[in-house]
Amino acid sequence: MLELPAEMWRRVKSGPLWKSLFRHGYPDSRKNQSLAVFTNVFLHLHPVKVRRHALAIPYTWCMGGLSFFLFLVLTLTGTLLMFYYRPTTDLAYADIKDLETVVVFGQILRNMHRWAGHGMVITVFLHMVRVFYTGSYKPPREFNWVVGTLLFVLTLVLSYTGYLLPWDQLAFWAVTVGYNIAQAAPFVGNEFAFVLFGGFQLGANALLRFYVLHVVALPLATGFLIAIHFWRIRKDGGISGPL
């Protein structure tokens, strides 16, 4: 009964399409496990082998990895939300309302985007705390700590720019608090706030600017820094551990 599908599966696996995708057998031997990791573009972020102590969950609590995971979730849900959202003062709020009431699965996607955003702030912070207490910023990983600090700031700014987009009272006045703080910067405050928010108070300019920053500029910058961050983990000797 199962001979026919088994035969078809065998043919697929020995056919040219499969062989063009995978250049190794199933990863059940050391050789194939190594090949699986370093011939796969997604898996090759990892080395082939890691130090055994790094596998202990209480060492990292997976916080760095989960931050990246949430970044991916946010990219996916955010892209979906963009299909229904228009960043203008008279449409934005109605579009969010439509997402919640008219669009199928709109509410849950918006919820996921919101909670994952909050979650990412938490995981990035906890990741930093872990990295500090395990002394993982020490040479040769100094510069990666600097990159990580920038990523923490970017995470906060990403979350903050997204906060304005629903254009409801909560968003408007929370971001107004930020506007007033930016204005209070010494010497350049008024000018800086005016240029960044595009006006003397929040309006159409601020909404559009925050939208562009939130969906294009900041995710690009974050992705760029994440790439450097990961690359340097590998180049600085992998995950930290006792000497």
Added chain:
Amino acid sequence: MTTPRGPQPFSGQEKRLRLLAFVRQDSVVRVDKRVEDTAMVWPHLLVIEFIAAMLWFIGLFIISAAFNAPLQDHSTPDCTPNPSKAPWYLLNLQELLLHMDKGLAGVIVPTVWIVFMMAIPYIDRSREGVGIYFTSPNGKRIAYFAAAYATALTFSLILLDKLLKDHGYIQFASDNFPGGKQLFPDYIIPITTMIVLSAALVLLVKIIFHGNTREWMIAVWTGFVCVYLVLTIVGTSMRGPGMDMYAPWALPSTHQCFAP
């Protein structure tokens, strides 16, 4: 019993695997590790990553199904909700600016802290204790000490500020202090407090625990984490209308909107 594949150490033989670090050789101690200290990424690490990601995805899905993201009325500059609060992860700054000048609390203090944070690995350059939480039992004691120190002091300072302001401190300052109600209350006193208390923490750690650079750095970092958390908690759950202080269980709801 089958022997595992791949290179195996002989008993008594010091076969070592060198992990490469692409940095200048004199700046890094060469990392030698025994072969048996490593594990294959496939399957050992990938299975952990997979399970972690799945658990979080399920958790996120459940939370998103259970709790809706907040959405209030359409925004209008005509009515200010009372209090207007920033998102929770910035409420620590908003809390801070109740106690000092706006520009100092909202811009200068965070900028200085972030620059200091980036400088940490260039100040603490020893490689002692990498990969070990708190480096040593002494480090752990220092962390507990700094946590207690920072938490208690931050709470007391917030309460002290409230107490003083309730008893006409601003009026007193503008009548008696040089520079009126700005120079001392908004600048000199907060700046001095922050610098003196941080320096005192470092000194205490050096005297009581004979701390080295790594150890006072643990104290400063722990202090930061605790101050950050305390400010966030106070800002989120203890500030009601007018940013006045309330007990978390007696927090009045936000006064939403007023006709123009």
Added chain:
Amino acid sequence: MIRPHDDVTTSSSGILGRIKRRQLLRLGFLGGTLLALGEMSALIYPFMKPNKIVGLGAKVPVGSTASLMAQFQSTQDVPILNTLGRFFLLHPEGGIIAAYRKCTHLGCTVPYVAAENRFHCPCHGSLYNKKTAVVEGGPAPKPLQLFHIAEQNGTLIVDTNPLNVIDRQKNEWDPSVLEIKA
């Protein structure tokens, strides 16, 4: 073909002589790249700075002095709200002023409460006078700020730039701030 640099061929006098050819090229590449990056960065700031301002910050026409005075006459000096420009037109003795409706205490939007016949900030209860916007109670440290008003071809134009206001420090009505007399 790239040949190794030969020290003997270069003259060694003056700054140009001391800079080796290869260093000069290197500096050129570096300078060119920095120049290009600098140009792109310098372009961003003026590009992002908005020139066309709607609402707060714009110059808002509010009609002629006569029509405004007529309106004040018929409503017993109830302040005239301009939502877009975020100000109230008030009628103190002898003229018209435009009060920025941002509480001088902590920046809340101040509404006019008809039942109390004055401005009452909802945030901390600051009270302002209906005609002059000076403080009548509450924590506000000074009167509401005033926008400059100019008359152009019979129409009053309110300059709502919040960085260029009449900032009264004393809490009393001073007729010298009047720009429009009527």
